[in-house]
Amino acid sequence: MDALTPEDLDFLRRPLHGFLTVAGGEPRPVWFEATAGGVELFTEPDALKVRRLRRDPRASIVVAAPVGERERWVSVAGRVSMEENGAHDLAARLAARYWDLDDPVRAADLKEILAADQLRVVIHPETVRRYTY
Template identity: 80%
Template structure:
């Protein structure tokens, strides 16, 4: 099946790390957001290695797995990536509140530092979706 299902979205919308792979790169843990249309959004600095790799080969995949202590389950989304110049700071703010306790002054300062830098959005447009549940 090549579409993200409601069950996939239920897992993808949890505050879990995804493992992003871009061409010739090794998987890296990332924050991400799954949209209702199944696209996956991330933010990063415009000169990051993953951005340079995506410009050469605009394909990527992300794998998200349920944590230890839950039944085994994972979702993999692969497809073409678009680089979007807008919306990255808003995405960073949403994800920071999802992954961090922003009442912690150190984390609030970390977010402030991110928001002071240029950021772009990477959007994975699903072409292949695989899943496993045990």
């Protein structure tokens, strides 16, 4: 089993979009949070990706450096767990990372997210690949 390195975690703590892929689906951009234990994201319980993950609980996420920086990417693949706790806290942390919550429009967007049921999806790393040029 591969693990995320401290360098991977530093890179993944930036406000970058990850591209999530689940069996039978196309890559979708997502917010995420990486920890030594895996990569977490939140989603609505009735989302298509959740239905697909219930059939085949494997997923991968690829995160790349933006244009203008040296080429770099990290890919994490593994089995997922879907947790009913912690999704709203994760959503609030990620919104603060990706959005300016002093903007009333973004604050209202977050309030809407927090008003809906959410699941926390955790990708448990089985394979970690990286590239830096």
